[in-house]
Each structure stands twice: as C-alpha cells, then as structure tokens.
Amino acid sequence: MPSLRRGPGVRQCLLLSVFLLAVWETGSGQLHYSIPEEAKHGTFVGRIAQDLGLELAELVPRLFRVVSKDRGNLLEVNLQNGILFVNSRIDREALCGRSAECSIHLEVIVDRPLQVFHVEVEVRDINDNPPVFPMTVKTIQFPESRLLDSRFPLEGASDADIGVNALLSYKLSHDEFFFLDIQTNDELSHSLFLVLGKSLDREERAEMNLLLLATDGGKPELTGTIQILIKVLDVNDNEPTFPQSVYKIQLLENTENGTLVVKLNASDADEGSNSEIVYSLSSDVSSTTRTKFKIDPTSGEIRTKGELDYEERKSYDILVTASDKGIPPMSGHCKISIKLVDINDNAPKVSITSLSLPVQEDAPLGTVIALITVSDRDSGINGQVTCTITIQVPFKLVSTFKNYYSMVLDSALDRETTSDYKVVVTARDGGSPSLWASASVSVEVADVNDNAPAFAQPEYTVFVKENNPPGAHIFTVSAVDADAQENALVSYSLVERRVGERALSSYVSVHAESGKVYALQPLDHEELELLQFQVSARDAGVPALGSDVTLQVFVLDENDNAPTLLGPPARSSVSELVSWSVGSGFVVTKVHAVDADSGYNAWLSYELQPAAGSSRSPFRVGLYTGEISTTRALDDADAPSQRLLVLVKDHGEPALTTTATVLVSLVETSQAPKASSRALVDAARLEGSLVDVNVYLIIAICAVSSLLVLTLVLYTALRCSAEPMEGSCAPGKPMLLCSSEIGSWSYSKQRKPRVCSGEGPPKTDLMAFSPSLSHGPDSAEEGQQLSGSEYLGKVGFKIDQFSACRTIYLKCSYFHCLASSSLNFGEKKKHFRKTW
Known part of the structure; x- marks a missing residue:
C-alpha cells in the first residue's frame, strides 16, 4: 500500500522533468534544464543539439562533446538524435550537500570552427531521505524532586533533503508525566524540550519509555523515531542553570588555535558538592566538532582546537552540559551557535583548455584560440574574480559565462614578424588585499605562403x-x-x-x-x-x-678575327704601273681591310715590310689609311719592278695580321697615258662612289646621332621623375666615358657625345655609362675574367647608350674604309646597305 501511494508522486516528477526543459535564461546566453534527483538511467533531459541550433548531421564531424568539471559522466548526449539524457544515478545530497542551489554545469564544445556553449542542469530535490536522529535510544535521568515544568533539551532529527522536504514536525507519544515543547529558531531549525507536566514519584514509577516521532514535509511523508528512556532518581533537587540557553558567536576562519570562543558561567542553587559544577560537551556533539573545539571542565572556557576553514564548514552547533557533584548529579544545558566569517585566504585558480594551436597566420579575427576557466573558493567579494591578459599581444579575452572566458584573435598575425607569442592570463579576486594567480600558454603562428621569392x-x-x-x-x-x-x-x-x-x-x-x-x-x-x-x-x-x-x-669581344682585305688587294697580288717621272707624294694605290672584331680589336694599322736586299724604298704606306705613295722622285737606281708587302695588323692582344702584295712596275712616260687614263677613270669612279657613300654616311650619322640625343633626353627625364626629392635635373655625376688616348680612360662631363671618325690620329671611342647601374652578386668574380673591359664592369654602363655609341664608332670606321676602297659604286652601295 505505501508503494501505491508513492507511485503517482514519482510519475508526477517524471512528467515535470519532461515538460520543464530547454528554457533559455533571458540575457545570460546559458541553456538551462531541470531534472529531479534519482532519475533513472536514460531519463530524457532535453534536445540539446536542437536548442543550441546545431544540425544532427554535424555533431560527429564537428567533434561534438560534453565536458562536466568534477561531475563525472552523470549526463550524456546521444549523437544520433542530439538528446541529453541521464547516464548514471544522480544523488543531490551527495552532489551539493545541503546547498539550496544544486546544478550540474556542462561545457558543450564543437570544433570547425571552435564554439563553446554553457549548459546548466538544475537537480531538483525529492523527498528521498527520512529524518534521522543521532541515536536510536536516549536515556535521561530525572530526580524525583524535579519541579514541574522542568525542561530537558532533546537533540532534534536531521534531514539530508532541503526545503519543504527537510521541514520537520515532531510528535511525542502520549504520556501523563511528560509533554514536548518545540521552540522555532528559524524555518528549518527547532529547539526541542522534554517538559515535566506531572510530579514524579520514583516509588510509584521508576522508568518510562517515550517515542519521539519526526515527520518531514515531503510528499509522501517520511518519518524517523527515537526511543527516550526516562529513569527517575531520588537525590539532588536543583540543577545548574545558564544565564541564556543559546550563545551566538562569530569567528574569523583564520582564528588561531587556542583562541577563546566563550566562557560559560552556570550556577546551582544547592550548597556544598551539590553546587560544584563540571562542564562537558554533550554526547550529541559530533566527532568533527570535537576536533575543532574543546571545553575546560572547571572554568567552562570553550577554545578553538585545530584550524577552521569557512570553505570546509560555515557553522558549528555545540551542546554543553553543566553537571553538579550531587548524588545523584543534576545537569543543565545550553547551546553554542558558532558562525564562521570568510576571509580572502584562497587565491584564484586559472586553467587553460581546448587549445587550437598552432594558429594560421591568416586566421580571421575572432578565431577562438583557447578556453579559460577561473575559480575562487572564497565567498562574496573575496570570490569575485576578474581576468586579464598580457598586453601588446594580438589576442583578447571575451567573457562567455560567469568565470568562463575565450581567448580570441584580436588583430592580424604575421609569422614573418612574430612566430610565437607568450601569453600570460592573470586572475585577481576582489578581496583586500587581493590575491591572484596566472597561467601561461605559448601560441605558435603557423606559416602560410604569403611571400613570393x-x-x-x-x-x-x-x-x-x-x-x-x-x-x-x-x-x-x-x-x-x-x-x-x-x-x-x-x-x-x-x-x-x-x-x-x-x-x-x-x-x-x-x-x-x-x-x-x-x-x-x-x-x-x-x-x-x-x-x-x-x-x-x-x-x-x-x-x-x-x-x-x-x-x-x-x-x-676577343681578338679572334684577323683583318680581311677588301678590293683588288684581296687577291694574292695586284699590279700597278707607275711612271718614272712621278714626284714625291704620288698615290700609287690603297690597301683596304676590315676586321670583324670590335673596338681596339678592329682598329687596323698598315706597315710596309722592307724588301730583302733593298737599302731604301721610294714607297711608303699610310699608318691608318693604307695609301701607298711615293716618298721621293724616282731615279735610275730604283728597280723597274718592285714587290711591296703590306702588313695589316689590328690592336688586339695578341695582335692578328694579314698581308697584301702590290707589284709596282716603273714605265716610261710614253707608256704612262694608259695607266694614267685608267687611273683617271678609277679616280672618277672612286670620286663618284665616295660622294654617294658619303651622302649615305652623313644621313646615317645624323639619324643615329638624333636617336642618341633623344635617348639621352628620355633617360634624363626618367631619372628626374624617378628621383623627385633630389631637386630638378641639376648637374650630377658624369654620364659619359670616352677614351682620349689608346688604352687609357677618363671621365668626361660633356652632355653632347663626340663622334670620332676620319683619318690621322688615333680615333676616340664614344661610350655612354650610367654610374647608377648596380652589379650582380658575382660581378666581382666574373670581373676577374675580364681584361681590357675590366674597368667597364666596375663602373657599369647603360646598355642602349653603349650599344648605340659603339655601333656609331664601328660603322664610322667601316664606312671610312669602304669609301676609301677601290670597289666600284655598285659594290660599295651593296656593302653599305647590308652593313647599315
């Protein structure tokens, strides 16, 4: 029958646990559920995935998990349907003791991206604990001389439940001598007294058995009983009395060992040994309380014994008995109610969990790096904790719920600037003086490919x-x-x-x-x-x-090409007829040669090799022109047939040479007209060809010079626009480098290039350089391989200017040779167009 009466109540609790779920607290961002304690395994708590806005299909890929700090696996989530259910027995009394509030705090963590949700599951109390008395049988001795309305304190029952389930009511079994007096201290605390309602007569009745019943306020009601055995004594008729029945004391939790709590002073109206009082702790005082306090049996002083800790226990109730030395002894009782006062003796604790390391340097702002939990065992302002982070780091703390924080990315990362951050999280409470604790984490920045070589x-x-x-x-x-x-x-x-x-x-x-x-x-x-x-x-x-x-x-260029003869001297030999009557300076013929090399390697000179056995020759050759002419008037001592060997040599290192043979026959004047006639014809042709070639040459030089001047103007304009901070285009470093002597180099500040051409003294090469041109990493190494151009590699030069200037020099030299050759006009024109 009792089980039938409890059945509807259990079913009602289960129904309430089903309907009172998934309630969001307004403005807190916390998911709140409520379940009764002692719920069976598998009891439905709430559709946690749906309430958090998560899809069932993403629970497993996103590593959905529930973490409960110090709560074990009381609750679990079915990843198939997203339902939070009871996994093991939940005993509210074991979980929270007599605390008015009891909740299981869960952290729901999902990855990709990392998100944290806080869930609070309230555990509701059910009436599963009956009232319990400290003992099953209590023996009380009453002298027969005890006055009516004498009171004897009784230790009430305790109930592990809370609220109405712990609200106790007492009932004493009917007896004509005693009745129960209940004094209410507060809603849940009562003082019980056994009151004598009728005078005792030991000779009439020496012992009495009473039954005290305690009933709680739960539904269904639970009860507890204690048997009270009363023995009637016939002696001392005055008991010791205290000035007050309850002493209320406050102590700091850091009170030193041996500190005086209270000094009791009971009195007894008897005389002699019947008035001598001995103090002791009541047998109802727990062993835990006895380890914290002691009483002097003679003086009645109660002092601390051992260390007190507010976080361990907040209050103590001590029952003290004062007994006289009469026969039989009589005793009086009082209650010492001690409440501890919290001090700031516990530093905060910091824990860093769920690190997402390393962090990609291109991670977006707001990325969660770590989860941080802080706690403090103290109460009130001593337990209020604030959390800070190292300054000058690209991270910040975001409070998620109460003492939970997320460390998130606050500014952009650059691994090339900083690859690792040492972050210190400091928690400080509000006590005076405040206590603090810190924890550090090393945040490594992972590289992404954001820099090109x-x-x-x-x-x-x-x-x-x-x-x-x-x-x-x-x-x-x-x-x-x-x-x-x-x-x-x-x-x-x-x-x-x-x-x-x-x-x-x-x-x-x-x-x-x-x-x-x-x-x-x-x-x-x-x-x-x-x-x-x-x-x-x-x-x-x-x-x-x-x-x-x-x-x-x-x-x-290297000197790897020997001079090449042009015109008739290109044959093995050429014959020329010269009249005996010619005077000094007569031009017999001209040797024309070219060299495929460049610069000095293509600069040719002509020498007349002395004939074997000849003391002196009436002929000479121009050093740079190649013209063979007479040095004096001819006489009979000169051989009528002379073989002239002309050596053509370039200026390379080593120099390369070639030779041309000219056979000169001396004839009488009467035979000269033919030769003279042919010479005039050749001279006329040569003059015509020179005129045509010179016209082409002038046009070419003018065109190239114009192009060079335009290039220099554009280059100067670009330099000025690229360097605006250096002012307008004022004269700067020398820009031209020319040779004034063979093999020697000097700077020239002339802006107008000089074209060196013509016959006579050594020609001047025109070269334009840019001193701002930088060298490559191995320019010094490659420079060791250079000879005549070593200085060019050190100074550097502008490529387009150098090419243009060198081309002008080479082509001017070539055109000079071409114009002075004995080729006919058609051949000269063909060579000119091909070369240009």
Whole structure:
C-alpha cells in the first residue's frame, strides 16, 4: 500500500522533468534544464543539439562533446538524435550537500570552427531521505524532586533533503508525566524540550519509555523515531542553570588555535558538592566538532582546537552540559551557535583548455584560440574574480559565462614578424588585499605562403668573354623567401623565349636549386653581342608564388678575327704601273681591310715590310689609311719592278695580321697615258662612289646621332621623375666615358657625345655609362675574367647608350674604309646597305 501511494508522486516528477526543459535564461546566453534527483538511467533531459541550433548531421564531424568539471559522466548526449539524457544515478545530497542551489554545469564544445556553449542542469530535490536522529535510544535521568515544568533539551532529527522536504514536525507519544515543547529558531531549525507536566514519584514509577516521532514535509511523508528512556532518581533537587540557553558567536576562519570562543558561567542553587559544577560537551556533539573545539571542565572556557576553514564548514552547533557533584548529579544545558566569517585566504585558480594551436597566420579575427576557466573558493567579494591578459599581444579575452572566458584573435598575425607569442592570463579576486594567480600558454603562428621569392635587384648585368668553354658558370642568381619550410624552398628556371631562330635554352641553363647560370656553348661576340633573358624563382607553397629577374649578358669581344682585305688587294697580288717621272707624294694605290672584331680589336694599322736586299724604298704606306705613295722622285737606281708587302695588323692582344702584295712596275712616260687614263677613270669612279657613300654616311650619322640625343633626353627625364626629392635635373655625376688616348680612360662631363671618325690620329671611342647601374652578386668574380673591359664592369654602363655609341664608332670606321676602297659604286652601295 505505501508503494501505491508513492507511485503517482514519482510519475508526477517524471512528467515535470519532461515538460520543464530547454528554457533559455533571458540575457545570460546559458541553456538551462531541470531534472529531479534519482532519475533513472536514460531519463530524457532535453534536445540539446536542437536548442543550441546545431544540425544532427554535424555533431560527429564537428567533434561534438560534453565536458562536466568534477561531475563525472552523470549526463550524456546521444549523437544520433542530439538528446541529453541521464547516464548514471544522480544523488543531490551527495552532489551539493545541503546547498539550496544544486546544478550540474556542462561545457558543450564543437570544433570547425571552435564554439563553446554553457549548459546548466538544475537537480531538483525529492523527498528521498527520512529524518534521522543521532541515536536510536536516549536515556535521561530525572530526580524525583524535579519541579514541574522542568525542561530537558532533546537533540532534534536531521534531514539530508532541503526545503519543504527537510521541514520537520515532531510528535511525542502520549504520556501523563511528560509533554514536548518545540521552540522555532528559524524555518528549518527547532529547539526541542522534554517538559515535566506531572510530579514524579520514583516509588510509584521508576522508568518510562517515550517515542519521539519526526515527520518531514515531503510528499509522501517520511518519518524517523527515537526511543527516550526516562529513569527517575531520588537525590539532588536543583540543577545548574545558564544565564541564556543559546550563545551566538562569530569567528574569523583564520582564528588561531587556542583562541577563546566563550566562557560559560552556570550556577546551582544547592550548597556544598551539590553546587560544584563540571562542564562537558554533550554526547550529541559530533566527532568533527570535537576536533575543532574543546571545553575546560572547571572554568567552562570553550577554545578553538585545530584550524577552521569557512570553505570546509560555515557553522558549528555545540551542546554543553553543566553537571553538579550531587548524588545523584543534576545537569543543565545550553547551546553554542558558532558562525564562521570568510576571509580572502584562497587565491584564484586559472586553467587553460581546448587549445587550437598552432594558429594560421591568416586566421580571421575572432578565431577562438583557447578556453579559460577561473575559480575562487572564497565567498562574496573575496570570490569575485576578474581576468586579464598580457598586453601588446594580438589576442583578447571575451567573457562567455560567469568565470568562463575565450581567448580570441584580436588583430592580424604575421609569422614573418612574430612566430610565437607568450601569453600570460592573470586572475585577481576582489578581496583586500587581493590575491591572484596566472597561467601561461605559448601560441605558435603557423606559416602560410604569403611571400613570393624576392631578388636583391630587378636586373643584373653580366660580362662574359666570347669563346667561353661549354658549360662555363657565368653568374649565380639568388632569391630569398621570407616564409618557412616548403613555402621558402625556392627553385629556379629559365623563362623560355626565342633568340633569333634558336631557343634560349640552347644558349644558357640555370640550376634549379643553386641558381647558377651556365653557358651551354661558346658565345660569339660577332654573332651575339647581348643576350637578355629572365630567370624565374618559384617557391614550393600551394599555391606557389614567384618572381622574375632579368639578366643582361654582354658578350665581350676577343681578338679572334684577323683583318680581311677588301678590293683588288684581296687577291694574292695586284699590279700597278707607275711612271718614272712621278714626284714625291704620288698615290700609287690603297690597301683596304676590315676586321670583324670590335673596338681596339678592329682598329687596323698598315706597315710596309722592307724588301730583302733593298737599302731604301721610294714607297711608303699610310699608318691608318693604307695609301701607298711615293716618298721621293724616282731615279735610275730604283728597280723597274718592285714587290711591296703590306702588313695589316689590328690592336688586339695578341695582335692578328694579314698581308697584301702590290707589284709596282716603273714605265716610261710614253707608256704612262694608259695607266694614267685608267687611273683617271678609277679616280672618277672612286670620286663618284665616295660622294654617294658619303651622302649615305652623313644621313646615317645624323639619324643615329638624333636617336642618341633623344635617348639621352628620355633617360634624363626618367631619372628626374624617378628621383623627385633630389631637386630638378641639376648637374650630377658624369654620364659619359670616352677614351682620349689608346688604352687609357677618363671621365668626361660633356652632355653632347663626340663622334670620332676620319683619318690621322688615333680615333676616340664614344661610350655612354650610367654610374647608377648596380652589379650582380658575382660581378666581382666574373670581373676577374675580364681584361681590357675590366674597368667597364666596375663602373657599369647603360646598355642602349653603349650599344648605340659603339655601333656609331664601328660603322664610322667601316664606312671610312669602304669609301676609301677601290670597289666600284655598285659594290660599295651593296656593302653599305647590308652593313647599315
């Protein structure tokens, strides 16, 4: 029958637990559920996934998990349907004791992205604990002389439940001598007294058995009983009495051992030994209380014993008995109610969990880095904790719920600037003085491929002598990537293009790892003066980043081409008829030669080799013109047939030569007209051809000079616009470098270029340089391979100006030779157009 009466109540609790779920607290951001204690395994708590706005399909991929600090696995979530259910027995009394509020705090954590939700499950009390008395049988001795209305205190029952379930009522079994007096201290605390209502007579009745029933306010009601055995004594008729029945004391929890709590002073109306009082703690005082307090039996002083801790226990109730030494002894009772006062003796605690490390340097703002929990065992303001973070770090703390924080990204990260952060989280309570604690975490920044390989400069100029050995190392490119690991692993490759009719890769190659550039074949200055190409540097990141650098390889000339004869002297020999009557300075003929090299390697000089056995020759040759003319008038001592050997030599190192043979026959004047007639015809043709060639030459020089002047003007304008802070285009460093003597170099501040042409003294090469041109990383190394152009590699020069100036010099020299040759007009015109 009792089980039938409890059945509807249990079912009613289960129904309430089903309907009072999934309630959001307004403005708190916390999910709140409520369940009764002692709920069975599998009891429905709430649809937690639905209430948190999560899809069932994403619970497993996002690593949905529930964490309960110090609560074990009382609650669990079914990942298939997102329902929170009871996993094991929940005993509210074991969980929270007699605390009015009892909740299980859950942290719901999901990843990708990291999110944290706080869930509070309230555990409601049910009436599952009956009232319990300290003992089952209590024996009380009453002298027969005890006056009516004498009172004897009784220890009430205790109930582990709270609220109405712990609201006790008492009932004493019917007896004609005693009745129960209940005094209410507060809602849940009562003082019980057994009151004598009728005079005792030991001879009539020596013992009495009473039953005290305690009933709680739960539904259904639970009860507890204690048997009271009363023995009637016949002696001492006055008991000790205290000035007050209850003493209320407040103590600081850090009170030192041996501190006086209260001094009791009971009195007894008897005399002699019947008035001598002995103090003792009541047998109802628990063993825990006895370890904290002691009483002096003679003086009645109660002192502390051991350390008191507010966080362990907040109050103590001590029952004290004062007994006289009469026979039989009589006793009086009082209650000492001690309440402890909290002090700030507990520092906060900080714990860092659920770290999302390392952090990508391109992580968006607001990314959760770590979860932080702080706690303080103290109460009131002593337990109020504030949390701060290290300054000057790109992170901040965001309060999520009560003492829960999230450390989130507050500003952009750059691993190349800072790759690791030491973050210290400090928690400080509100006590005076305040206590604090800290915890540190190292946040590593993971690299992303956000930096392309970079060269030291956008282009390099390299000088390489022609006729280099195949596979020769001519330069090394180097790019630096600020990223890390594979994102900084740089490889090099050629940017393929066509050089004339051939691919660039047939001329040069670059080592993918070292960046060394190799010439795959011997380079020929006469075929290719400038090889310009790009080398690409790519990192190994995904996606890969890269940059290009331009290499301008100038092929420097070597003296590898001997002079070549033009015109009739190109044959093995040529015959000329000269009249005996010619005077000094008569031009017999002219030797014409050209050299395929450049610069000084193509600068030719002519020498007349002395004939064997001849003391002196009436002929000479112009050192730079190649004209063969008489040095004096001819006489009979001169041989009628003379063989002249002209040596043509360039100015290279070593010099290369070729020879031309001119056979001169001396004839009488009567035979000279034919020769003179032919000479006049040749002279007329030569004069006509020179006029035509000179016209072309003047036009070409004017065009090239105009182009050069325009180039210099544009270059100067670009330099001025690129350097606005240096003022207007004032005279700066020398921009031209010319040779005034063979083999020696000097600066020239002239802005107008000089074109050196014509016959006579050594010609002056016109070259334009830019002192701002930088050198490549291996320019010093490659410079060791240079000879006559070593100074050019140190100073550097502007490529387009150098090419234009050198072309003017070479073509002017060539046109001079062409105009002075004995070719007919058609041949000269053909050579001129082909060369230009």
